[in-house]
Amino acid sequence: MLNQANPIKQLVILSGKGGTGKTSISAAIADLARDSKNKINTVLIDADVDAANLSLVLQPQQSETYEFWGGSVAEIEKSKCIGCDLCKLLCRYDAVFPYADGSNSYFIDPIACDGCAACVYSCASEAIRMVQQKEGNWFHSKTVYGDLFHAELFPGKENSGKLVTLIKQHARLWAQDTQASLIVVDGPPGIGCPVISACAGADLGLIVTEPSVAGIHDLQRILSLLQHFKIPVVVCINKSDIYPKGKEKIRQFSSDYKIDILGEIPYDKHIIQAMVQGRPVTREYPNAPSSKVIQEIWNKLVCRLTKC
Amino acid sequence: MKNSKALCIAVASGKGGTGKTTVATSLALSLTPQENVLFLDCDVEAPNGHLFLRPRIEAEKKAVILIPRIDVEKCLTCGKCVEVCQFHALAEIGKSIMIFPQLCHGCGSCAWHCPSKAIKEIKNPIGVLEAGLALKGIRFAHGILTISEPMATPIIRQLKKWQKTETGSVIIQDAPPGASCSVVETLRGADFALLVSEPTPFGLHDLKQVLDILKEMNIPGGVIINRDGIGDFQVDQFLKQNHIPIMMRIPYSTEIASAVAAGKTLLDVSSNYGLEFKTLFSQIKKRVMENETC
Numbered sequence: 001m002l003n004q005a006n007p008i009k010q011l012v013i014l015s016g017k018g019g020t021g022k023t024s025i026s027a028a029i030a031d032l033a034r035d036s037k038n039k040i041n042t043v044l045i046d047a048d049v050d051a052a053n054l055s056l057v058l059q060p061q062q063s064e065t066y067e068f069w070g071g072s073v074a075e076i077e078k079s080k081c082i083g084c085d086l087c088k089l090l091c092r093y094d095a096v097f098p099y100a101d102g103s104n105s106y107f108i109d110p111i112a113c114d115g116c117a118a119c120v121y122s123c124a125s126e127a128i129r130m131v132q133q134k135e136g137n138w139f140h141s142k143t144v145y146g147d148l149f150h151a152e153l154f155p156g157k158e159n160s161g162k163l164v165t166l167i168k169q170h171a172r173l174w175a176q177d178t179q180a181s182l183i184v185v186d187g188p189p190g191i192g193c194p195v196i197s198a199c200a201g202a203d204l205g206l207i208v209t210e211p212s213v214a215g216i217h218d219l220q221r222i223l224s225l226l227q228h229f230k231i232p233v234v235v236c237i238n239k240s241d242i243y244p245k246g247k248e249k250i251r252q253f254s255s256d257y258k259i260d261i262l263g264e265i266p267y268d269k270h271i272i273q274a275m276v277q278g279r280p281v282t283r284e285y286p287n288a289p290s291s292k293v294i295q296e297i298w299n300k301l302v303c304r305l306t307k308c
Numbered sequence: 309m310k311n312s313k314a315l316c317i318a319v320a321s322g323k324g325g326t327g328k329t330t331v332a333t334s335l336a337l338s339l340t341p342q343e344n345v346l347f348l349d350c351d352v353e354a355p356n357g358h359l360f361l362r363p364r365i366e367a368e369k370k371a372v373i374l375i376p377r378i379d380v381e382k383c384l385t386c387g388k389c390v391e392v393c394q395f396h397a398l399a400e401i402g403k404s405i406m407i408f409p410q411l412c413h414g415c416g417s418c419a420w421h422c423p424s425k426a427i428k429e430i431k432n433p434i435g436v437l438e439a440g441l442a443l444k445g446i447r448f449a450h451g452i453l454t455i456s457e458p459m460a461t462p463i464i465r466q467l468k469k470w471q472k473t474e475t476g477s478v479i480i481q482d483a484p485p486g487a488s489c490s491v492v493e494t495l496r497g498a499d500f501a502l503l504v505s506e507p508t509p510f511g512l513h514d515l516k517q518v519l520d521i522l523k524e525m526n527i528p529g530g531v532i533i534n535r536d537g538i539g540d541f542q543v544d545q546f547l548k549q550n551h552i553p554i555m556m557r558i559p560y561s562t563e564i565a566s567a568v569a570a571g572k573t574l575l576d577v578s579s580n581y582g583l584e585f586k587t588l589f590s591q592i593k594k595r596v597m598e599n600e601t602c
Contacts, residue, residue, distance in 0.1 A: 020324075
């Protein structure tokens with residue numbers, strides 16, 4: 001059993017394809033960890049910072065809010081701009097535009113600006129400066145399932161990987177201070193920068209896949225990523241009965257790569273009903289078909305995490 | 309239509325797995341052969357459009373970012389490159405400069421500002437672009453991010469510039485999930501955004517994020533509610549209160565779920581969808597025209 005004498009274990013839940021059920025399963029795991037006979041002191045992280053949903057299920061009772069200041073964008077002071085065109089020439093992000101008022105000066109589209117500051121250093125009239133952007137908020141919340149670290153990146157902003165790393169650092173410190181034995185990271189979809197940040201330091205990756213051509217395609221990509229970072233992997237199949245041929249493919253694929261399938265969760269309306277209620281499915285409908293399989297998955301996960 | 313001569317429709321959602329690719333591919337198939345369609349799969353981290361449109365890949369191009377290479381003979385180790393780099397991709401270690409390619413954004417600032425012209429830029433591949441003709445003659449292209457590379461946005465930018473478009477053609481861009489920079493890059497320059505949502509608390513939360521982006525970018529949009537009937541009515545209520553049009557509803561059915569899982573589109577499930585998507589397209593065209601005149 002996971003206990004406090006051991007170092008903190010980190011479980012990351014990923015999928016490649018979006019919408020396979022990462023967050024619903026993360027929430028259920030949070031519930032089961034708290035509820036198991038030997039209660040496991042768990043810290044929870046929602047690492048999907050631009051579409052953060054875990055708090056909608058775990059329903060924090062209180063939250064502390066912190067600002068996230070990310071990168072900077074360039075800003076041109078119109079009165080100093082002499083319209084020399086050099087910034088426009090240098091910018092590789094198509095972010096510099098002339099004013100339409102005939103003033104022979106330029107402005108920067110903050111949405112397009114990548115924050116590289118090439119223009120700042122090259123402007124002869126020192127008309128350009130970098131302005132740091134508040135790119136979101138992050139939260140340390142109390143839920144009945146444990147402390148939750150989550151964030152809201154403002155729509156369209158960059159640096160989601162940086163924000164994920166930031167909340168993970170805070171979560172880890174909290175876990176150490178409170179002698180937690182498990183950190184559960186609900187990861188983002190895809191395989192890019194925030195996913196890489198979500199994986200960092202993980203002891204085990206649980207891939208939630210679905211038996212669809214898209215699910216299987218993206219399963220292979222996320223699996224390659226986790227193998228690249230040498231993170232041990234287990235799989236569970238959600239909505240396992242929507243396409244039997246796909247399920248067979250995942251079984252075959254997993255056996256070829258010697259990856260354990262910890263459970264096959266059937267398509268179950270209770271998962272969405274629980275989401276609507278704002279509760280983990282295992283808590284709202286403990287006897288639902290999906291809850292029973294997730295319980296089995298959890299038991300096996302505990303076993304794996306103790307070994308790893 | 310504003311800047312290019314083609315009509316560009318981006319399909320986005322916020323939440324993953326709501327049916328972006330199902331809608332985008334079904335729309336593309338409904339519009340051909342009457343329209344000249346270019347389908348761009350901009351979800352370069354997890355591209356799935358090809359599984360439904362089955363292109364025969366005929367062209368390939370590396371997606372690259374330009375990273376610095378330092379000529380040590382010329383380098384004065386003055387540290388200017390380290391100073392100008394905003395992404396910590398260069399570091400001065402002892403008497404030499406180290407480069408961290410995965411942190412580099414390819415902005416070229418270091419090369420430009422090097423006083424001794426010691427920095428040359430070389431192409432660092434971070435993914436691949438592929439193109440070819442797909443089902444029903446749809447022109448198809450997608451980008452694929454290489455495993456362990458972090459940056460999707462430059463690939464999307466290069467993908468959008470790669471294929472030439474003709475006057476009057478229709479570009480359909482399938483966006484990645486979420487609401488961060490890669491979604492913005494997909495939406496940039498789009499004439500219309502079709503947002504695919506599902507009637508659940510997660511669907512609503514993430515839809516709001518993308519609607520905020522549309523507002524900021526001044527792109528007109530409409531919503532398709534997929535899996536209509538699951539969940540609750542909050543998405544409906546929210547859209548009604550905010551006067552955002554619901555352009556189509558796709559009911560939840562196990563038949564559709566299994567068909568999509570098997571790599572089929574909505575047109576394979578029912579030929580009625582062909583007509584529905586054509587109607588949707590004329591509504592979109594009308595909205596884009598109205599947007600341009602006002």
